[in-house]
Amino acid sequence: MTPQRRLILDILHSQNSHLTADDIYEKIKNHIAGVNISTVYRTLDLLEGLGLVVKSEYENGHIYHHAEEGRHHHLVCQECGQIQECTENSLLPLSLELKQKYGFEADLHHHVISGTCAKCHSATKTHHHTD
Amino acid sequence: MTPQRRLILDILHSQNSHLTADDIYEKIKNHIAGVNISTVYRTLDLLEGLGLVVKSEYENGHIYHHAEEGRHHHLVCQECGQIQECTENSLLPLSLELKQKYGFEADLHHHVISGTCAKCHSATKTHHHTD
DNA sequence: GTCCGTGCAAAGCGTTTGCACTGTC
DNA sequence: GACAGTGCAAACGCTTTGCACGGAC
Numbered sequence: 001m002t003p004q005r006r007l008i009l010d011i012l013h014s015q016n017s018h019l020t021a022d023d024i025y026e027k028i029k030n031h032i033a034g035v036n037i038s039t040v041y042r043t044l045d046l047l048e049g050l051g052l053v054v055k056s057e058y059e060n061g062h063i064y065h066h067a068e069e070g071r072h073h074h075l076v077c078q079e080c081g082q083i084q085e086c087t088e089n090s091l092l093p094l095s096l097e098l099k100q101k102y103g104f105e106a107d108l109h110h111h112v113i114s115g116t117c118a119k120c121h122s123a124t125k126t127h128h129h130t131d
Numbered sequence: 132m133t134p135q136r137r138l139i140l141d142i143l144h145s146q147n148s149h150l151t152a153d154d155i156y157e158k159i160k161n162h163i164a165g166v167n168i169s170t171v172y173r174t175l176d177l178l179e180g181l182g183l184v185v186k187s188e189y190e191n192g193h194i195y196h197h198a199e200e201g202r203h204h205h206l207v208c209q210e211c212g213q214i215q216e217c218t219e220n221s222l223l224p225l226s227l228e229l230k231q232k233y234g235f236e237a238d239l240h241h242h243v244i245s246g247t248c249a250k251c252h253s254a255t256k257t258h259h260h261t262d
Numbered sequence: 263g264t265c266c267g268t269g270c271a272a273a274g275c276g277t278t279t280g281c282a283c284t285g286t287c
Numbered sequence: 288g289a290c291a292g293t294g295c296a297a298a299c300g301c302t303t304t305g306c307a308c309g310g311a312c
Contacts, residue, residue, distance in 0.1 A: 002267060021301080036269045041302060043267095057188060060276085061301050075235045086233055094225045102217055103249025104206045111244070118234025133292060152276075167294045172277060174292095191301080192276050 007031055008043045012053060012066040018074065018083050020063055056112050073111040079120035086113075138162055139174045140197065143184060149194040149205060149214050187243050194243075204242040210251035217244075 011027050012019065019027075025040045044064055047053035055062050056074055063074070063083070073091060075084040091108045098104045142158050143150065150158075156171045175195055178184035186193050187205060194205070194214070204222060206215040222239045229235045 004268075034269070037301095038270080038303075039268060045303095057190075060191075075229065075233060075237070077235075078238065084233055084235060086229060086235075090228050090232065091225060094222060097221050098206065098217060098244070098246070101221065102206060102215055103252070104208075104215060104217075104244075104246055105248075105252045106206070106244050106246040107209065108244070108246075113229070113235075113237050113239070113242070115229070115235055115237040115239075117236075121234070121236045135293080165294070168276095169278075169295080170293060176278095 003032065004028070004035060004039055005043050005046070008040065009047060009052060009066065012064060013068075016065075018056070018058075018063040018065045020058070020061055024064070058112060073108065073113060075113050075115060075117070077117035077120055078114055079116055079123075082117055082119075084117060134163065135159070135166060135170055136174050136177070139171065140178060140183060143195060143197040144199075147197075149187070149189075149196045151189070151192055151194055155195070189243060204239065204244060206244050206246060206248070208248035208251055209245055210247055210254075213248055215248060 007028055008024055011024055015027075021037065021040050021044060024044070025035070025037045028035045028040065044053055044055065048055050048064075052067050053064055054067050055064050058074075058076065072085040072088055075086055076082075077084070088108070091111065095106050095108055098106045138159055139155055142155055146158075152168065152171050152175060155175070156166070156168045159166045159171065175184055175186065179186050179195075183198050184195050185198050186195050189205075189207065203216040203219055206217055207213075208215075219239075222242065226237050226239055229237045
């Protein structure tokens with residue numbers, strides 16, 4: 001457990017949110033000069049392998065958060081980019097259905113759902129903006 | 132509607148499956164020599180805009196299928212890569228819950244769910260293979 | 263001396279863009 | 288001549304990899 005690795009894990013804990021590799025890289029640079037983005041990726045990979053970090057798909061890349069938050073899913077607003085969490089059990093019925101109907105063992109541990117958050121949705125409705 | 136565009140749409144219809152831009156590119160090359168991957172992307176973009184093609188997130192890129200298949204979702208097996216479809220209404224209860232609990236308007240029109248298909252799942256259990 | 267972790271630069275992959283060519287109106 | 292569609296090459300953003308250095312055992 002090197003300073004770089006410790007720091008990456010600390011950042012993920014202290015932010016308690018979902019960060020891209022680059023977010024983490026930017027934050028690290030405030031603490032240790034000369035850190036490299038490749039170290040960030042390598043460390044995130046390692047930490048994911050150790051089960052300390054969870055990696056989720058996000059747009060053209062990935063977002064990471066620490067594993068101790070408990071199981072949850074991400075509701076990503078396509079308008080404002082805000083990421084909300086939803087509890088794991090919201091997806092449990094779906095999981096069961098996929099298992100029963102399709103024999104498919106869904107991996108919903110770190111799932112990303114796109115859509116529109118309440119705020120943006122009401123804004124859209126109010127302004128009648130044509131998409 | 133140029134030959135290239137017609138062909139891309141035809142490929143998506145004839146395959147009736149989910150293809151990456153590169154899959155399509157490879158298939159096109161069998162019919163028209165000298166087609167460029169950028170034309171594929173541009174055309175897919177255009178067809179998506181016209182509502183003829185649906186684009187979904189997939190690993191580090193995207194998959195495309197034609198729009199006439201009706202609403203469904205993709206169950207992507209992480210072991211064998213196979214893509215199954217599941218009906219739209221499997222996700223309706225989830226959609227309702229996200230709306231009620233979080234005010235989140237989920238866009239589940241072309242959603243990708245990762246996991247393990249029945250075949251691979253039973254194989255894994257049988258072989259006790261350590262991951 | 264061997265190993266592991268690292269910084270650095272380069273490569274990789276999927277995707278997008280600038281530009282010049284071609285054909286159509 | 289204006290325009291749209293294209294091929295080509297170069298660029299892009301995110302991620303991975305090869306290699307050499309440096310510190311721990």
